[in-house]
Amino acid sequence: MKRQGVVTVQRQGVFYLIEISGLCKQYKEVRAVDNLNLTVKAGEIFGLLGPNGAGKTTVIRILTTLARPTGGKVLINGRKISRGNAVIKREIGVVSQRENLDIKLTARENMELHGRLFKLPPGERRARTKELLDFVNLSERAATAVEHFSGGMKRRLMIARALMHEPRLLFLDEPTVGLDPQVRRKIWDLIRSLNNRGITVLLTTHYIEEAELLCHRVGIMNRGRLIALGTPTELKQKVGKVVVEIPNNRVTGYNDETKYLVFENRGEALRYASGLQDNLVIRESNLEDVFVELTGHKVGD
Ligand SMILES: Nc1ncnc2c1ncn2[C@@H]1O[C@H](COP(=O)(O)OP(=O)(O)O)[C@@H](O)[C@H]1O
Ligand SMILES: [Mg+2]
Incomplete structure (x- = not known):
């Protein structure tokens, strides 16, 4: 996969693609996110690890402009985010926790549709679809309706679709939840290989192994708070x-x-x-x- 114009991150010192300070999200009684401070460097695979209800999805929803924070500040690629911000939307790809493909459509049609939403010219749409279905190993199933896909195939297609408009930053909310161990490993390889192509990844997970084996740095969340932050090795050394x-x-x-x-x-x-x-x-x-x-x-x- 050739990445035109995506890998333009200047590596003079550290470049922060995501800067979060004092982030809060209050739902009536629940403080879903409680004073979160965090930066994600360009080129990282960063993992937010925590149990159900920790606030991980809420963080992703805020970062992808789907939810409005009740406090704090977020910069993506140096720009302040706001709800539905089109400029930021072009720079990010999102794979949500829940499957949201159009299952009556084929894999190719799902890709094309996304390309149209992002107003890619037809030639580019076709080329990207082909290249990305190949990248996630679904070329042979391009003309199959998604309703016939396994869970792992659907997840791969969602990842391919999220990359259609060449984002430099990819958000994956629980990318392997509910998948078999072997399929999970394939998704990890896919995430590593897109990261190797220059895409920064922020993912959430409640799987210890996933955070430990896949992520360069991990933030552990509990009840809306970040309770630990570091490389898996650093974190493990903290406990012995x-x-x-x-x-x-x-x-x-x-x-x-x-x-x-x-x-x-x-x-x-x-x-x-x-x-x-x-x-x-x-x-x-x-x-x-x-x-x-x-x-x-x-x-x-
Ligand atoms: N739209 C909402 N309205 C009210 N409470 C919510 C809403 N979304 C999430 N919450 C609550 O916020 C907390 C964090 O949820 P969530 O971000 O989904 O956690 P995680 O993704 O880590 O499982 C939970 O207590 C959840 O019930
Ligand atoms: Mg969640």
Whole structure:
């Protein structure tokens, strides 16, 4: 895929494609986003990780001009966003959490339709459609109605469609939710390869693995707040490097729930674990541990 005019980001120092300061969104009683401060650098795959209800979709909706914040400021590519801003809309692509393809139409027609909405000339529309269906490995199904597609194919088509007007910034809201592990990995490869072509990605997820394996930097959200920010490695180092998981067991007195204990190194973990029950798990720390440490519960709870 040739990217004309998209990869124009000047790399003199760090270039922030997204700058969020003091962002708030209040729905009646719920504070969906609570004083969020965050920057996303050009070229990054940035992940917002958090449980359901953390406020991730609300952040995406604000950044993509679909919702109006109740406080704070957002700049995209240096420009202030406002609801429905056409200039910003041309620079961003959005893949929403819910499937929103026209399922009676073919893959190609869905692409063409999006191209028309963005007023691409017919020749360019055709060329982009072909190139992008090829990129997401759907060329052979170009003339198939989307109602016959699997979940993974639909997600790939949504990603291709979002790239139709050559955005430099792509928002993906829970890009692999509900997909099988293998299909999920294919979507990750797709996200990496479009990132390699110069597209900055902001995605949301409640999958620990997805944040850890795919994202260059991760912001952990809980109840509207950003509670941790850094590379997966930095975040994991905050809680220690080795975790001992002790499942509930009457002998140890841990009756109600699994205990997680973190250690600087494997030796310390082993020393602690020796003589304890034998169904415990010793493993490297992950982002789930960071979340547990900060909130006292698991992302999935
Ligand atoms: N349109 C809305 N009206 C009222 N409350 C909302 C609305 N959208 C989201 N919320 C609430 O805001 C919080 C954050 O929701 P959301 O951004 O969808 O979280 P996430 O995407 O992390 O699951 C939740 O408590 C949710 O119920
Ligand atoms: Mg959501």
